[in-house]
Amino acid sequence: xxxxxxxxxxxxxxxxxxxxxxxxxxxxxxxxxxxxxxxxxxxxxxxxxxxxxxxxxxxxxxxxxxxxxxxxxx
Numbered sequence: 001x002x003x004x005x006x007x008x009x010x011x012x013x014x015x016x017x018x019x020x021x022x023x024x025x026x027x028x029x030x031x032x033x034x035x036x037x038x039x040x041x042x043x044x045x046x047x048x049x050x051x052x053x054x055x056x057x058x059x060x061x062x063x064x065x066x067x068x069x070x071x072x073x074x
Contacts, residue, residue, distance in 0.1 A: 006074035024066040
């Protein structure tokens, strides 16, 4: 059974940003899909689908590794 969680992420402004965040999150164990609703200049919604629930700290670390900031889980 898959789980999907949504996160608000600040700092993404273009498709390169989306690619960076997607690449980092897909490297997290158990992640099967990442979709981003880019809101340039605003916080974007990132949906992460995984085999089991993910720890917010792990997700935040992956987003920060890409150079962006996790605002909150939705």
